[in-house]
Amino acid sequence: MRPGTSDWFHRPLLLFFFLFLTVRFEGQSVRLHVDLTDAPRNLYHARLEIPVQAGDVALVFPKWIPGNHRPSGPIGGLTGIRMEAAGRTLRWRRDPLEMYEFHVSVARGVTTLEVSLDAITTLDSAGGGGPAASSNLLDLNWNAVVLYPKGSHSDEVTFVPSVTLPAGWKFGTALPVAHAQGDEVEFAPVSLTTLVDSPLIAGLHYRKIELTKPGEGPLHVMDVIADAETDLAFKPEEISVYQKLVAETGALFGARHYRDYHFLYTLSDQVGGHGLEHHESNDSVSFERTLLDPDLHMLSASLLPHEFVHSWNGKYRRPAGLATPNFQEPMIGDLLWVYEGLTDYLGDLLAERSGLISGDQYRESLAATAAMLDHRTGRTWRPLEDTATSVQTLRMLLSPEWTNWRRSLDYYPEGELIWLEVDALIRQQTHGQHSLNDFCRRFEGGESGQPKVVPYTFEDVVHTLNEVAPYDWSTLLTERVKATSTHAPLGGIERGGWKLVYNDKPNAFDEAAEKRFKFADFSYSIGFSLDKEGKFSDVIVGSPAFQAGLGPGMKLLAVNGRKWTPEVLHAAVKGAQATNLPIELLVENAQFIRSYPVAYHDGEKNPHLERVAGKPDILGEISKPLSK
Numbered sequence: 061m062r063p064g065t066s067d068w069f070h071r072p073l074l075l076f077f078f079l080f081l082t083v084r085f086e087g088q089s090v091r092l093h094v095d096l097t098d099a100p101r102n103l104y105h106a107r108l109e110i111p112v113q114a115g116d117v118a119l120v121f122p123k124w125i126p127g128n129h130r131p132s133g134p135i136g137g138l139t140g141i142r143m144e145a146a147g148r149t150l151r152w153r154r155d156p157l158e159m160y161e162f163h164v165s166v167a168r169g170v171t172t173l174e175v176s177l178d179a180i181t182t183l184d185s186a187g188g189g190g191p192a193a194s195s196n197l198l199d200l201n202w203n204a205v206v207l208y209p210k211g212s213h214s215d216e217v218t219f220v221p222s223v224t225l226p227a228g229w230k231f232g233t234a235l236p237v238a239h240a241q242g243d244e245v246e247f248a249p250v251s252l253t254t255l256v257d258s259p260l261i262a263g264l265h266y267r268k269i270e271l272t273k274p275g276e277g278p279l280h281v282m283d284v285i286a287d288a289e290t291d292l293a294f295k296p297e298e299i300s301v302y303q304k305l306v307a308e309t310g311a312l313f314g315a316r317h318y319r320d321y322h323f324l325y326t327l328s329d330q331v332g333g334h335g336l337e338h339h340e341s342n343d344s345v346s347f348e349r350t351l352l353d354p355d356l357h358m359l360s361a362s363l364l365p366h367e368f369v370h371s372w373n374g375k376y377r378r379p380a381g382l383a384t385p386n387f388q389e390p391m392i393g394d395l396l397w398v399y400e401g402l403t404d405y406l407g408d409l410l411a412e413r414s415g416l417i418s419g420d421q422y423r424e425s426l427a428a429t430a431a432m433l434d435h436r437t438g439r440t441w442r443p444l445e446d447t448a449t450s451v452q453t454l455r456m457l458l459s460p461e462w463t464n465w466r467r468s469l470d471y472y473p474e475g476e477l478i479w480l481e482v483d484a485l486i487r488q489q490t491h492g493q494h495s496l497n498d499f500c501r502r503f504e505g506g507e508s509g510q511p512k513v514v515p516y517t518f519e520d521v522v523h524t525l526n527e528v529a530p531y532d533w534s535t536l537l538t539e540r541v542k543a544t545s546t547h548a549p550l551g552g553i554e555r556g557g558w559k560l561v562y563n564d565k566p567n568a569f570d571e572a573a574e575k576r577f578k579f580a581d582f583s584y585s586i587g588f589s590l591d592k593e594g595k596f597s598d599v600i601v602g603s604p605a606f607q608a609g610l611g612p613g614m615k616l617l618a619v620n621g622r623k624w625t626p627e628v629l630h631a632a633v634k635g636a637q638a639t640n641l642p643i644e645l646l647v648e649n650a651q652f653i654r655s656y657p658v659a660y661h662d663g664e665k666n667p668h669l670e671r672v673a674g675k676p677d678i679l680g681e682i683s684k685p686l687s688k
C-alpha cells in the first residue's frame with residue numbers, strides 16, 4: 061500500500077467513498093518527532109506538526125491495526141494531548157461516539173497545527189498485551205504516537221519521522237535513514253502506510269547480523285536486541301540456518317516484495333511476547349534465553365519463519381476484507397485461515413527445511429497440533445470460519461477456560477492442517493509433478509519489487525489451485541471451513557503416509573512447554589490441563605473428567621488421598637490401568653471441597669505421528685529443502 065499501488069480500485073464501493081471523502085495532502089507533510097528517552101518507564105513523548113486549513117479539523121488515532129486484524133489501536137495509552145497553533149493553546153474535544161476521533165477548531169490564517177502527546181506503553185506491545193519497553197530495550201510502533209486527518213488514505217499522507225533515542229542505544233528499522241547523529245535519527249519521508257508498517261526497535265544490547273551472502277540481493281539483516289549482552293550469543297551455525305531460511309523463501313516464492321528486509325528480533329522476558337508482520341520487516345519477541353536453551357529454541361523456532369512468510373502471504377497478497385485504505389476502516393477476517401493458516405503451514409515447514417528444527421521435531425509439532433484440534437469439542441457447533449470472522453472478540457478472550465468448547469484462534473493451527481491436506485492432494489493428483497510450492501509461486505510470487513498489496517478473494521484461491529492441479533477445491537475448502545465436524549481434518553497427515561497415535565511417551569513439544577511454563581496437560585487421557593497451582597485451566601467436554609463433573613476454575617488438592625503434584629497425578633493415571641477403582645480427585649470449588657471419582661483406566665496418552673507401512677512418505681517429500 062504505497063503511493064502508486066492502487067489495487068484498491070478493485071473495490072468499486074470503496075472507490076466511490078474515497079472519491080468523495082479523501083482528504084488530500086499533496087505536497088504537504090506531517091513532521092513527527094518521538095522522544096524515546098523515557099522508554100524505560102514506558103512513556104514515549106511525541107510532537108506532530110500537521111498541515112491544516114482553517115475551520116473544523118478532525119484528527120484520528122489509528123484504530124484497526126494491520127496484523128492484529130482488529131480495533132486494537134492502544135487508545136487507553138494515549139495521554140497528555142495538547143494542541144496549539146500560532147502560539148495559542150486550542151481546545152480540543154473527543155468525538156462522543158468514536159473514541160479514536162478528535163475535533164479542534166482552527167482560526168483563519170493558521171496552516172500548521174502543533175500536537176504533542178504521550179503514549180503510555182505499559183500494555184502496548186504490538187497487540188501482544190505486554191509492555192513495549194523496559195530498562196534496556198524498546199519497541200516503537202508508530203501507530204501509538206500519531207494522529208492523522210480523518211478520511212485520508214494512509215498512502216497519501218506523508219510523514220517525516222525522527223526520534224531521540226536513550227543515550228547509547230542502537231536501533232533497527234526498515235525505514236530509510238536520512239540523517240543520524242549521536243542519539244538523534246531522522247528518517248526519509250514516507251507514507252503513513254509505510255510508517256505504521258515499519259516499527260523501530262532499540263536497545264542497550266544490540267547485534268546486527270547480515271544474512272545476505274556476498275553478491276546476493278536484496279539486503280537481509282537481523283537486528284537483535286536483548287535484556288543482556290550474553291543473550292546475543294549467536295553461533296555461526298545459527299546464522300547459517302537463517303541464511304538458509306532466506307534462500308528457502310527465494311526458492312519457494314521466486315520473488316520478493318521488499319527493498320531490504322529486517323528481522324527485528326527482541327530476546328526478552330520483560331516485554332510483551334508477540335510477532336508482528338510487515339512488508340519489509342517483522343517485529344518479533346522471543347524468550348530472553350532462546351539462543352542459550354534448546355527447549356526455548358525449539359518452542360520458538362517457527363516464529364521468525366512465520367513472520368517472514370507474511371511478507372508474501374498477508375502483506376503482498378491480502379484478503380480483500382483486510383486490505384483497508386486507512387486505519388479507521390473496519391476489517392473483515394473471514395479469510396484468516398489463508399492469511400494465518402497458510403503462513404502457519406509454511407512457517408513450520410520452512411523452520412524444518414532451513415534446519416531450525418529437525419524432521420522428528422517437525423512431526424512432533426504437527427502431532428501436538430492435530431491432537432489439540434481433534435479435542436476441540438466446539439467444532440461440533442462452530443465452523444472454522446467463525447473463529448476467523450470472530451477475531452475481533454476471540455483475540456480478547458485468551459484465558460483458557462472452556463477453550464475446547466468455545467474454540468480459540470483455531471484458524472492458525474487448523475489452517476495448517478488444511479493446507480497440508482491441500483499440498484498432499486496436489487501431489488497425489490499430479491503423481492508428484494506439482495505441489496503447494498507451485499501454488500505459492502503463482503499466488504504469492506509475481507514480480508519482485510517495492511511493497512504493494514494485491515487483494516484476493518476465496519474464488520482467487522480456488523482459481524489458482526485449479527491452475528496447479530484441477531480438482532473440486534471449492535467444495536473441499538468450503539467443507540473444511542464452513543461446516544461443523546466431529547474430528548480435526550487429518551487427511552493431510554494420512555495422505556502424507558502417517559497417522560496420529562497416542563502412547564505413554566511424552567510429546568517433545570508438549571513436554572518442553574509443560575516444563576518451561578509449569579503446567580500439567582492430561583487433556584488426551586483423563587481430560588484436563590492444570591496450571592502450576594493445580595487450577596483446572598480447561599476440561600475437555602465428554603472426557604472422563606468432564607463426566608465426573610469437573611470444570612475449569614476448580615482447584616485440585618489431592619489425588620487418591622495424596623497431596624497433588626504432577627508426578628502424583630501421572631502415577632495415579634498409570635496405576636489406574638491395573639485396577640477397576642476410579643481415580644479419586646479432591647477438589648476445591650471456591651469455598652467448597654469435595655471428592656470427584658473419575659473412571660479412567662487407559663493410561664497416559666501423548667500424541668505422535670507414526671508411519672503407515674506401504675504408503676508413500678509424502679510428508680517426508682514435503683519437508684525436503686528446495687534450495688541447494
Ligand SMILES: [Zn+2]
Nearest residue numbers: 366370400403
Ligand atoms: Zn501470523
